[in-house]
Amino acid sequence: MTFATVWYVGARVNAADGRRTNGKIDTMLSPEPRAARDGSNEREPDVRDIVDYADSIGELARINGADWDLEIGVLAEVFAHSNPGRAPAVLFDQIKGYPAGMRIVSGLHNTCRRLAYAFGFEGTDDPTVLVKAYRDRMKSNFKLIPPVAVKDGPLLENVDRDDAVDLFKFPVPMIHEKDGGRYIGTYCGVIMRDPDTGWVNLGTYRVVAHDRNTAGVWISPGKHGRLIREKYFKKNEPCPVVVCCGLDPVLFLAGSHEIKHGVTEYAYAGGHRGKPYETIASELHGLPMPARAEIAFEGEFLPNETKPEGPFGEFTGYYASHVRDEPIVRVRRVYHRNDPILTMASPMRPPTDVSFAKCIVQSGMIWDEIESAGLNGVTGVWCHEAGAIRMFIVVAIEQQHPGHAQQAGMLVAGCHSGNYAGRWIVVVDSDIDPSNLDDVIWAMSTRCDPVADIEYIKRAWSTPLDPMLRTPPWENTRAIVNACRPWDWRHEFPEVASASPERRKAVETKWAREIQEATRRR
Ligand SMILES: Cc1cc2nc3c(=O)[nH]c(=O)nc-3n(C[C@H](O)[C@H](O)[C@H](O)COP(=O)(O)O)c2cc1C
Numbered sequence: 001m002t003f004a005t006v007w008y009v010g011a012r013v014n015a016a017d018g019r020r021t022n023g024k025i026d027t028m029l030s031p032e033p034r035a036a037r038d039g040s041n042e043r044e045p046d047v048r049d050i051v052d053y054a055d056s057i058g059e060l061a062r063i064n065g066a067d068w069d070l071e072i073g074v075l076a077e078v079f080a081h082s083n084p085g086r087a088p089a090v091l092f093d094q095i096k097g098y099p100a101g102m103r104i105v106s107g108l109h110n111t112c113r114r115l116a117y118a119f120g121f122e123g124t125d126d127p128t129v130l131v132k133a134y135r136d137r138m139k140s141n142f143k144l145i146p147p148v149a150v151k152d153g154p155l156l157e158n159v160d161r162d163d164a165v166d167l168f169k170f171p172v173p174m175i176h177e178k179d180g181g182r183y184i185g186t187y188c189g190v191i192m193r194d195p196d197t198g199w200v201n202l203g204t205y206r207v208v209a210h211d212r213n214t215a216g217v218w219i220s221p222g223k224h225g226r227l228i229r230e231k232y233f234k235k236n237e238p239c240p241v242v243v244c245c246g247l248d249p250v251l252f253l254a255g256s257h258e259i260k261h262g263v264t265e266y267a268y269a270g271g272h273r274g275k276p277y278e279t280i281a282s283e284l285h286g287l288p289m290p291a292r293a294e295i296a297f298e299g300e301f302l303p304n305e306t307k308p309e310g311p312f313g314e315f316t317g318y319y320a321s322h323v324r325d326e327p328i329v330r331v332r333r334v335y336h337r338n339d340p341i342l343t344m345a346s347p348m349r350p351p352t353d354v355s356f357a358k359c360i361v362q363s364g365m366i367w368d369e370i371e372s373a374g375l376n377g378v379t380g381v382w383c384h385e386a387g388a389i390r391m392f393i394v395v396a397i398e399q400q401h402p403g404h405a406q407q408a409g410m411l412v413a414g415c416h417s418g419n420y421a422g423r424w425i426v427v428v429d430s431d432i433d434p435s436n437l438d439d440v441i442w443a444m445s446t447r448c449d450p451v452a453d454i455e456y457i458k459r460a461w462s463t464p465l466d467p468m469l470r471t472p473p474w475e476n477t478r479a480i481v482n483a484c485r486p487w488d489w490r491h492e493f494p495e496v497a498s499a500s501p502e503r504r505k506a507v508e509t510k511w512a513r514e515i516q517e518a519t520r521r522r
């Protein structure tokens with residue numbers, strides 16, 4: 001095993017990282033995609049570009065010689081847990097039993113810098129700056145840009161047909177001991193077309209390789225791919241599908257977030273790139289595949305054929321959905337680049353190798369949706385990694401009217417990006433940094449009466465993956481915690497014991513050298 005690049009930054013001091021901004025974001029990033037601004041970056045970065053970028057900034061670890069069987073998944077976990085939100089991308093090569101060049105990457109975009117690069121923002125180390133940049137882009141100049149079809153691309157460098165199909169030609173990892181199989185699709189996009197409208201959906205759903213040409217996909221009830229598949233099955237027809245399991249972060253983030261029903265994730269991802277994605281029509285069903293993807297395979301879900309699927313680690317950090325019979329895909333085409341890179345998201349107790357970036361994007365999406373719904377005075381939104389991203393969401397507001405905090409909490413709970421599989425929504429005042437758990441716990445501890453200030457929403461959209469649910473219907477309860485100063489006596493609420501910003505600045509300036517010396521990282 002070799003580490004070509006050893007990458008290390010001292011322990012992460014949660015998202016705020018020692019910075020005290022009193023909830024205010026003091027740096028701005030241009031919302032314009034980089035390419036649109038300076039004309040560089042002729043095409044959108046693909047997986048390899050991001051690997052190279054990570055390497056160029058010292059954020060890539062290389063591991064040669066690891067086993068696909070319970071080593072690569074565990075190493076991904078060790079890296080992700082060693083330094084949450086700051087861990088390097090890990091590129092596995094010379095995988096046991098596979099030719100050199102058949103690679104796997106974990107954590108491709110899971111730091112601020114790599115995510116900023118993927119989205120075309122300037123580099124920053126501050127997650128709240130990125131959240132704000134995302135939201136500014138959505139607010140100012142974001143447009144959906146539909147993909148364009150091209151005839152050829154790197155994905156077609158190798159095409160295996162029918163009897164030549166073998167999913168295990170790739171080093172499909174066995175991630176954890178208790179997993180029910182080798183999962184080829186984790187950091188993936190499952191592409192299907194609505195038979196009535198022609199809308200193409202690309203969703204991230206886990207995909208197991210049952211055998212050389214059979215795959216199983218688990219899709220939660222209500223997810224777009226499931227709604228589409230049900231339309232075919234209702235007519236007793238096979239459902240065409242392409243699984244892309246080597247794709248760039250922007251497309252992955254589009255696929256794994258709640259993009260509106262009827263909007264193709266390609267157009268959302270293209271909007272962030274500022275240019276259309278190039279897609280190639282798949283051979284059998286004409287489904288659009290990303291031309292620069294690493295690996296994709298094509299076939300059909302069969303209406304009456306199932307196989308046991310699971311258990312598999314889930315985003316909550318558990319195996320909650322156990323083993324069930326799920327539809328299978330008969331795989332008839334495999335497309336891949338030379339020396340392909342399988343992209344992997346290793347499911348584990350959070351934080352994970354994708355959760356930091358997911359928190360940033362989901363926070364930005366929720367902020368965008370609640371403002372679009374008319375909410376005023378939002379100063380921050382943060383989804384916490386420890387809350388499995390979806391289950392502990394904090395929104396900060398400048399309270400402006402009675403009921404404002406309640407409105408904010410209800411909107412976060414009810415908007416499309418905040419609704420699925422949630423649990424806790426905490427509303428805080430604008431002097432609280434929502435990404436800083438010390439701030440949030442302080443607010444919950446000192447500005448909230450649990451009896452008066454917690455509201456419940458019952459029968460909300462959850463999933464069999466919710467560890468607290470054992471049987472259908474997959475609905476759960478949300479708690480909206482109002483941890484803002486009570487509106488009606490906010491002016492009499494005890495004052496915070498701290499120096500005024502002016503006083504603090506004056507003292508900090510006078511004692512700058514001593515402060516720097518005393519607080520330097522060791
Ligand atoms: C790494 C990762 C794995 C995921 N696995 C699944 C899954 O197996 N099944 C599922 O329904 N959703 C899964 N999700 C969540 C969906 O991708 C997400 O809900 C997305 O909105 C689905 O796309 P859709 O809205 O087009 O249905 C996963 C998300 C991530 C980040």
Ligand SMILES: [Mn+2]
Pocket residue numbers: 201202203224259260261263265
């Ligand atoms: Mn969708």
